Amino acid sequence: MVSHLRRHQGLFLLSLTLPILAFAMCVLAGTPESSGIEWLDVLGEGSVTLVLLLWILALLISRPSGKLTQLLVIGLNLILFSSLLDLMDEFMDYSASSNWVSMMESIPASIGMVMTTFAVWQWHKEQLTLNAQWQTREGFVRNTEDLDPVTQLYSGEHWMMRLEQAFAHKPRSYKTLVMLDINDFSQFNSQYGHNEGNRYLRGLSSMLSLSLPSGALVCRFAGDRFAILLLQDEKVDSANCIHQLSESIHHFAFYPHQCNTAICLSARHAAMEIVSMADINATILKLNQSLDKQHAHAA
Numbered sequence: 001m002v003s004h005l006r007r008h009q010g011l012f013l014l015s016l017t018l019p020i021l022a023f024a025m026c027v028l029a030g031t032p033e034s035s036g037i038e039w040l041d042v043l044g045e046g047s048v049t050l051v052l053l054l055w056i057l058a059l060l061i062s063r064p065s066g067k068l069t070q071l072l073v074i075g076l077n078l079i080l081f082s083s084l085l086d087l088m089d090e091f092m093d094y095s096a097s098s099n100w101v102s103m104m105e106s107i108p109a110s111i112g113m114v115m116t117t118f119a120v121w122q123w124h125k126e127q128l129t130l131n132a133q134w135q136t137r138e139g140f141v142r143n144t145e146d147l148d149p150v151t152q153l154y155s156g157e158h159w160m161m162r163l164e165q166a167f168a169h170k171p172r173s174y175k176t177l178v179m180l181d182i183n184d185f186s187q188f189n190s191q192y193g194h195n196e197g198n199r200y201l202r203g204l205s206s207m208l209s210l211s212l213p214s215g216a217l218v219c220r221f222a223g224d225r226f227a228i229l230l231l232q233d234e235k236v237d238s239a240n241c242i243h244q245l246s247e248s249i250h251h252f253a254f255y256p257h258q259c260n261t262a263i264c265l266s267a268r269h270a271a272m273e274i275v276s277m278a279d280i281n282a283t284i285l286k287l288n289q290s291l292d293k294q295h296a297h298a299a
């Protein structure tokens with residue numbers, strides 16, 4: 001979370017400064033409310049302010065840096081500024097000469113609303129572009145629970161479901177099950193840290209998705225192990241495709257944080273033709289055993 005906030009240092013500072021400014025303005029320009037506090041108003045306005053703060057924090061944590069994030073955060077901050085003035089109004093009395101403070105309540109909010117509305121429209125366009133990119137991957141996934149949170153590939157469970165559909169809808173296609181395992185990944189983790197390990201897995205997964213022939217189904221099977229079903233209309237040599245995959249992994253250059261030298265890891269693989277969904281568990285078991293045997297030989 002801290003590293004995400006560090007990425008938006010300027011916006012984070014703005015989100016701290018504006019509320020402090022609003023608070024200071026009210027305290028300096030007014031005197032404590034003498035005619036009693038309307039607690040129901042405080043509750044309503046206070047919760048709006050709190051929710052706005054949470055939205056800003058969520059955006060800073062989750063959004064990449066860029067113009068759209070700036071627009072969203074600045075827009076919401078302006079609304080928050082007005083909302084805080086509105087809330088402070090419940091606790092303060094302003095003399096006629098300081099009445100500009102309560103008059104200011106509406107101006108930043110109006111500008112903020114326009115900015116946020118424009119930003120949401122841009123966000124919608126960004127989402128359409130991202131959806132289109134998803135469609136170029138091995139499938140279009142809507143439910144995030146169908147995805148592995150680290151790599152954004154199918155989770156093993158969802159992959160099995162997709163496999164069943166593939167066997168049902170494409171009974172005549174040639175199917176090859178491939179298992180890939182990254183070599184020495186635990187060593188990579190110990191040297192560069194778990195977060196960099198996650199970043200490597202994410203990058204590698206994007207590369208894998210884009211390198212696979214259309215119709216292929218890939219999932220993160222476990223840890224640093226990936227499972228792929230290759231679906232081909234004709235009986236072509238899947239060995240060539242598997243060889244290309246392993247070469248792509250071997251040439252996937254990853255730059256760990258604050259490191260100028262690229263790291264390239266290799267992978268070992270095992271593959272088998274599969275004709276029926278009924279054979280899936282036995283085939284997966286054999287492929288896993290084959291990968292473990294290769295590891296034992298290499299050790």
Ligand SMILES: Nc1nc2c(ncn2[C@@H]2O[C@H](COP(=O)(O)OP(=O)(O)OP(=O)(O)O)[C@@H](O)[C@H]2O)c(=O)[nH]1
Nearest residue numbers: 150182183184185186187189194197198223224295
């Ligand atoms: N960064 C990161 N590491 C993970 C994740 N899941 C599993 N791992 C690590 O992946 C490593 C897998 O260990 P091993 O199966 O021994 O893999 P390896 O070191 O590549 O060994 P070989 O495959 O035999 O070469 C372990 O160190 C796990 O901690 C994850 O989500 N993120």
